[in-house]
Amino acid sequence: MSFIESFFKISERNTTVKREISAGIATFVTMSYIIFVNPAILSTTGMDKEALITVTCLAAALGTLLSAFLANMPIALAPAVGLNSFFAYSIVKGQGVPWEIALGVVFLSGLFYIILTFTGIRKQIANAIPRPISLAASVGIGLFITFIGLRSMKIIVASPATLVALGDFTSEVALSLFGLFLMILFDAKKVSGGILFSIIITTIIGIILGMISLPTSLIAMPPSIAPIAMKLDIMGALQWSLAGAIFSFLFIDLFNSLAFIIACGKEIGLEDSEGRIKDIDKMLYADSIATISGAMMGTSTISTFSESTVGIAAGARTGLASVATGVLFILALFFTPIVTIVPLFIAAPALVMVGVYMFRNIVHMDFSDMKIAVPSFLTIVMMPLSYNIVIGLSFGFISYIMMHVIDKDFKKIPPILWIIGILSVVFLLVA
Numbered sequence: 001m002s003f004i005e006s007f008f009k010i011s012e013r014n015t016t017v018k019r020e021i022s023a024g025i026a027t028f029v030t031m032s033y034i035i036f037v038n039p040a041i042l043s044t045t046g047m048d049k050e051a052l053i054t055v056t057c058l059a060a061a062l063g064t065l066l067s068a069f070l071a072n073m074p075i076a077l078a079p080a081v082g083l084n085s086f087f088a089y090s091i092v093k094g095q096g097v098p099w100e101i102a103l104g105v106v107f108l109s110g111l112f113y114i115i116l117t118f119t120g121i122r123k124q125i126a127n128a129i130p131r132p133i134s135l136a137a138s139v140g141i142g143l144f145i146t147f148i149g150l151r152s153m154k155i156i157v158a159s160p161a162t163l164v165a166l167g168d169f170t171s172e173v174a175l176s177l178f179g180l181f182l183m184i185l186f187d188a189k190k191v192s193g194g195i196l197f198s199i200i201i202t203t204i205i206g207i208i209l210g211m212i213s214l215p216t217s218l219i220a221m222p223p224s225i226a227p228i229a230m231k232l233d234i235m236g237a238l239q240w241s242l243a244g245a246i247f248s249f250l251f252i253d254l255f256n257s258l259a260f261i262i263a264c265g266k267e268i269g270l271e272d273s274e275g276r277i278k279d280i281d282k283m284l285y286a287d288s289i290a291t292i293s294g295a296m297m298g299t300s301t302i303s304t305f306s307e308s309t310v311g312i313a314a315g316a317r318t319g320l321a322s323v324a325t326g327v328l329f330i331l332a333l334f335f336t337p338i339v340t341i342v343p344l345f346i347a348a349p350a351l352v353m354v355g356v357y358m359f360r361n362i363v364h365m366d367f368s369d370m371k372i373a374v375p376s377f378l379t380i381v382m383m384p385l386s387y388n389i390v391i392g393l394s395f396g397f398i399s400y401i402m403m404h405v406i407d408k409d410f411k412k413i414p415p416i417l418w419i420i421g422i423l424s425v426v427f428l429l430v431a
Contacts, residue, residue, distance in 0.1 A: 004320065008072055013269065013317040020074070020316055024324025027076050027311030029193035031325075033350050034060065034305075035332055035339055036199050038079045040347040042300065045092040045099040050223035053339045055297045058225070061329035063290030063302045068319030068326065070289075071282040074311055075264055076325045077290050080303035081354045082141045083252060085148050087300040090388045091245055102245075103295045104237030109249035110291030110301070116254075117284045126258060128416035133396045134255050135361050136376040140383035140392045141252070142358030147384045149351030152344050153177070171211060172345050175202055180349035187353070192310055195350050202346050212346075215337035222333040228298030244390035244427040249301050251393065257287050257304045264308065268317045306357070371407055375400035394424035 004010070010017060039052035056079055063077030091102045116122040150156040153176040159165035167173060179202035186194025206212035237246070261284070265277030272278055283304075290302035311321050362380075367373040379396030383389050401421040404412050 008068075008318040008320040010318060010320065015315060015317040017320065019314075020318055020320035021324045023074065023311040023314035023316035024321035025328065026192055026314045027074075027305075027308050027316070027321065028325045028328040029196065030310045031076060031078060031305045031307035032193070032328075032332065033195040033199055033347075034078045034081065035329075036196075036342050037081060037347045037350045038084055038299065039339065040342065040344045041084045041088050041351075042079075042099075044344070045088050045102070047099050047298065048223075048227035050336065050340055051225045051227045051229070051298065053336050054222045054225050054333060055228060055294075055299045057222070057329045057333045059290065059294040059297055059299050059302055061326045062293055063286065064322045064326040064329065066286035066290055067283065067304075068322035070286045071279055072319040073261070073264070073279075073283050073286075074268065074316035074318060074321035075261065075283065075308045076305045076311070076322060077287060077302050078305055078329075079294065079299045080253065080256075080301050080305075081351065082145050082358065083249060083301040083303065084299075085145045085351065086141075086245075086248070086389045089148055090390075091242075094387055095241075097242070098233070098236070100231050100233040101236040101242070102300075103232035103298065104234040105242050105245050106249055106301050107232055107234055107292055107295035108237055109246045109253065110288050110295060112246070112250050113254060113288035113291065114285065116250075117281055117288065122254065122284070125416055126255070128414040128420070129251070129255065130375075130400055130412070130417070132365060132372045132376045133379060133393075133400060134259075135365050136379035136396055137252060137383075137389075137393060138256070138358050138361045139365070140380040141389060142355040142361075143380065144355075144383045144387075144389060144392075145351045146355030146359070147387075149348045149355060152348035152351065153180070154345065171209070175206055175209075175211065176345045176349060178202060178205070179346060180352055183349055183353045195353055199342060199346060199350065203342050206343075206346060207341075212341055212343065215341050217337050219334050220337050222336055225297060230296055231298060232295050241430065243423070244394065247423075248390045248393060252389070253287065253291065253301050253303045254284075257284065260304045260306060260308075264312060267309075267312055371400075371403040371409065371412075374403055390427065394428050397421050397424045398428075 035056055038056045039049050042052050043049035060078035067073050067075045087102055091097050092099050154167045154173050156164050157167040179198050182198035183195050262277050270278045294302040375396045378399050379392050382395045383392030397420050401413055
């Protein structure tokens, strides 16, 4: 038996090297749109776009390879859509926080992630957070990034009379809407990589129509990451006004990853006799290490990508699939000139599509119980209306506690949740 087969437990998990590599390629094709979307979003903060393209590829490759070699899981990681929008539009542009300090916030959230996992406190927090709030957070973030996507597409614009209004139907809006239509069509037809293909097609149309300039070359050496690498300001992030942001990055990454890892672990047969996923902490360490490393390189939170399910559906059962995905992200570094020319209005429809995917979690929510309906609703609506994920979560936690106190259902409020509720009140008072 070769080293690859023994290290990745190919035979033990009833798979083959060929199947793992092909499944890893499928995962890359499906999630590689992040190479276009992440730089387009983060560059709105003033960060260097070319450096961001390189960092996005490097961070995705690092996180995915950590998943492969540390946890032997066919799960890919990359800068999370939703958290990069929160980074850019809520923290940097919304609160006026310099992007260097925002990177410090991401770094600290990753550091606390590791500490909580190592000490076992992660399990206590996971058990304390009500599932309805976790689901509502996903739905709310979906609406939040959809709103950002529609604004970036210039379909929604600011209005002094009504706050927001429908924008003018320009050529950019038309092409952006066509890109969204293609994404919806590809998704309906179950085409893997539909978001990526839509971005490529609309970019080509934009070039033909003279709306987008041709790249100077197709292949080149990757741009330097020097403009953003190691520019994070950790000490600047250590202020009370950013505590909620640190918690939000930590909370969203932890719970999204935890739920996804458990679901994938069951799918690939890693569930033990007691229903626990083997080596789940190793995958969580990979996630948190990737986030810390990503912040040091110059990008927002790295997290598990749901597109990994495409690879799993194609037969991926081991980390070898993640190796294939990670290597392709490294190769993508040399196609930076193509990525550089893609404008925000071409990449923005991807935010709307991801928002739709996240919003679908609403079907798992029970609105018949007002103790659940009120906090869930407030969590969902306050995220886009306040343009801030932290505020939405704060309203959710506070209202959940209040509703259960009114009903004298104290057993549904664990001690940790009381602490989170108090911190939420303080945050809203000083925000």
